[in-house]
Amino acid sequence: MNGNTIQGTAGSDGSADLLVQRESQLSAMFDGELPEAECELLARRLARDENLRRSWANYALIGSVLRSETVAGKRLAAKVAAEIAEGDRAQRERAPRLPRWAVPASGLGLAAAIAVVGVFGLFWFRAAPPETVATSSMLPKVPKSKVEEVIIPAMPSESLLAKTPVPAATSAEPAGNGEPMSYVTPPLKTGADNPAFPLAGYVGAHTAVSAPMLRHSSMSAVIAVGAPTAEAPAGGAR
Amino acid sequence: MSLAASFALRALRRWASLLAGVWVMLPIAAFADDARDWLERMNRALAEQSYEGTFFHERGGQSESLRIHHRVKNGEVAERLVSLDGSRREFIRLGEELSYVLPDQRTVIIERRPRRGGPLSNFPRLDERTARFYRLDEVQRTRLIERDARLISLVPLDPYRYGYRVWIDARTCLPLKSEVYDRSGQVLERIAFANLQRVADIPDDTFQPAVSTEGFRRIENDDGGRLRTVNDSAAVWSLRTAPRGFQVTQRGEQTLPGTDDPVSHIVLSDGLASVSVFIGARLPPRSAKEIALERQIGASTAFSTFLHGHHVVVIGEIPVQTARLIVAELAPGEPGVPARPAEPARPGVPGRPREAVGVVQPRPAFAPQGP
Numbered sequence: 001m002n003g004n005t006i007q008g009t010a011g012s013d014g015s016a017d018l019l020v021q022r023e024s025q026l027s028a029m030f031d032g033e034l035p036e037a038e039c040e041l042l043a044r045r046l047a048r049d050e051n052l053r054r055s056w057a058n059y060a061l062i063g064s065v066l067r068s069e070t071v072a073g074k075r076l077a078a079k080v081a082a083e084i085a086e087g088d089r090a091q092r093e094r095a096p097r098l099p100r101w102a103v104p105a106s107g108l109g110l111a112a113a114i115a116v117v118g119v120f121g122l123f124w125f126r127a128a129p130p131e132t133v134a135t136s137s138m139l140p141k142v143p144k145s146k147v148e149e150v151i152i153p154a155m156p157s158e159s160l161l162a163k164t165p166v167p168a169a170t171s172a173e174p175a176g177n178g179e180p181m182s183y184v185t186p187p188l189k190t191g192a193d194n195p196a197f198p199l200a201g202y203v204g205a206h207t208a209v210s211a212p213m214l215r216h217s218s219m220s221a222v223i224a225v226g227a228p229t230a231e232a233p234a235g236g237a238r
Numbered sequence: 239m240s241l242a243a244s245f246a247l248r249a250l251r252r253w254a255s256l257l258a259g260v261w262v263m264l265p266i267a268a269f270a271d272d273a274r275d276w277l278e279r280m281n282r283a284l285a286e287q288s289y290e291g292t293f294f295h296e297r298g299g300q301s302e303s304l305r306i307h308h309r310v311k312n313g314e315v316a317e318r319l320v321s322l323d324g325s326r327r328e329f330i331r332l333g334e335e336l337s338y339v340l341p342d343q344r345t346v347i348i349e350r351r352p353r354r355g356g357p358l359s360n361f362p363r364l365d366e367r368t369a370r371f372y373r374l375d376e377v378q379r380t381r382l383i384e385r386d387a388r389l390i391s392l393v394p395l396d397p398y399r400y401g402y403r404v405w406i407d408a409r410t411c412l413p414l415k416s417e418v419y420d421r422s423g424q425v426l427e428r429i430a431f432a433n434l435q436r437v438a439d440i441p442d443d444t445f446q447p448a449v450s451t452e453g454f455r456r457i458e459n460d461d462g463g464r465l466r467t468v469n470d471s472a473a474v475w476s477l478r479t480a481p482r483g484f485q486v487t488q489r490g491e492q493t494l495p496g497t498d499d500p501v502s503h504i505v506l507s508d509g510l511a512s513v514s515v516f517i518g519a520r521l522p523p524r525s526a527k528e529i530a531l532e533r534q535i536g537a538s539t540a541f542s543t544f545l546h547g548h549h550v551v552v553i554g555e556i557p558v559q560t561a562r563l564i565v566a567e568l569a570p571g572e573p574g575v576p577a578r579p580a581e582p583a584r585p586g587v588p589g590r591p592r593e594a595v596g597v598v599q600p601r602p603a604f605a606p607q608g609p
Contacts (some may be wrong), residue, residue, distance in 0.1 A: 138582030145290055145307075145437040145444070151407055152291070152383050152414065152434040199533070199540055199553075200347045201457075201494040204329075204336040206514040206538075206553045208351065209488060209505045212284035212364050213277070213404065213413060213511070214537065214555050217427055219319050220295040220304050223327035223338065 245597065254256040268390040273390050274364050274376040276406055277510075278388075281363075283411035286310055290426050291434035293321070297427045297536050309440040316445045330445050346451050347495045348458035362487065364402075368509025371395055371483035380405065383431075396483040397421055399511050400537060410436055418537035420557065427537040459493040475502060475517055478567045481560050506554075506564070513554030515564060520547045532558050546570055552576045
């Protein structure tokens with residue numbers, strides 16, 4: 001996937017974009033969704049980059065927190081932040097001070113260990129049932145399903161959401177080379193001149209009779225942020 | 239040239255032109271058949287397979303990510319659609335019970351419906367008649383997200399419907415990406431899967447809401463979605479004409495969550511797009527407001543107005559102008575008395591825009607009607 005492709009090397013200026021990209025790669029690797037070759041590259045980079053190693057540790061901690069059931073009822077972010085802070089403090093308190101000569105050696109050892117985890121962990125991740133993307137892992141109560149076939153294994157490349165030409169609507173010619181008309185989605189009609197009315201019940205009833213291809217559209221739009229739903233319909237609410 | 243020879247020559251020319259026409263039309267018909275086959279396979283896959291995935295829903299310049307779980311087990315459909323961005327709203331369908339879980343409004347809307355047929359029993363199908371209202375281009379072989387895919391393109395041939403483009407996975411027939419666009423070519427909505435997998439089974443726990451709904455306001459219909467036979471002449475509405483290509487496919491009565499009185503539900507379809515027309519009970523004059531509201535819900539239009547004191551709501555994958563035309567042709571009627579087809583002036587609309595459909599006759603609720 002383009003979005004996961006490792007490009008170039010980490011610049012000394014540490015640009016935000018590059019950092020975000022690395023974090024994204026790390027996240028994908030943790031979810032077993034980074035291509036094998038890129039995993040190896042990332043593992044090598046982990047061995048050299050202390051910041052990246054810290055992120056790796058955080059991902060591991062987040063993963064363990066998510067897998068446990070202790071976060072129910074609390075804000076996840078706050079819980080994770082507290083866990084990380086607590087983990088760091090405990091580690092500082094517990095960690096025995098190494099002799100000065102031992103510090104470089106420990107760094108090399110850690111680097112080697114991470115490289116091994118990166119490469120061999122790949123197979124472990126691949127062997128595990130795909131749990132899709134990190135965002136889905138954030139949802140509580142998503143039990144594993146028995147996967148028959150992974151159709152799209154990872155987050156989309158840029159091409160997935162790329163704007164593609166729309167065939168001309170009025171042309172009588174075949175649209176094999178249809179010219180794009182417009183790629184701009186129109187704004188929602190909202191505001192005082194277009195007040196909300198109860199939709200969810202009507203949309204629910206409509207989805208029962210609409211084509212499967214179009215059902216996701218209506219349902220998605222209703223549960224999207226900001227969609228009107230809960231006012232009582234005319235006729236009186238219970 | 240003798241008269242006989244001239245006659246023979248003209249006949250020969252006629253046959254030649256006819257043969258040429260058939261020769262040209264055959265590939266076009268083949269395109270349409272192929273595209274229709276793929277659409278049918280896709281609809282079957284969506285309705286009959288079990289799958290899970292995350293997709294982006296882009297509309298009105300906004301993009302939202304959602305996760306879907308769809309399971310078909312022993313003929314029973316379970317579906318859960320979750321917003322992953324912010325609101326954590328959910329849509330859960332378990333059999334014939336639909337629930338909207340709205341944590342941001344601490345509300346649950348529940349609609350129960352009686353059992354009806356299999357997962358594909360009521361879905362519209364694009365047949366030879368309805369396919370005339372779209373131009374179905376040649377199915378294109380393509381690749382998307384490293385999958386062998388087919389691009390199906392349906393171009394609207396009049397202003398009453400939208401156009402569609404769907405990228406269908408060649409192996410599983412599930413859609414990888416779809417677009418709905420209007421006649422001017424503006425993309426109204428784009429749905430693109432970020433990940434998708436076919437699954438053998440999905441655990442029951444998956445279809446529980448992620449948040450506890452304890453203490454939430456519950457809006458529901460009371461008696462299992464009672465669908466009643468339309469036997470009250472006052473409840474019989476006629477649709478004098480329908481937009482070209484659309485015809486009534488189902489109708490009946492049902493109660494909706496939060497309402498005491500049942501609404502009449504008339505369904506029209508052109509084989510791909512569907513339109514639901516809900517007609518509520520007559521309201522006291524002071525409650526009925528003579529205003530019309532419209533809203534775009536993704537690729538769907540919602541249009542609400544009051545007609546003869548009745549609250550009328552139209553929802554469908556159609557332009558708002560089509561919804562307005564449908565409402566304009568609605569009238570409370572008497573069973574068995576066809577209304578006079580009306581043809582109000584519609585500037586800018588090509589000739590013979592609608593087809594007469596006559597009176598919606600009282601029948602058992604939601605009895606499918608043939609074309």
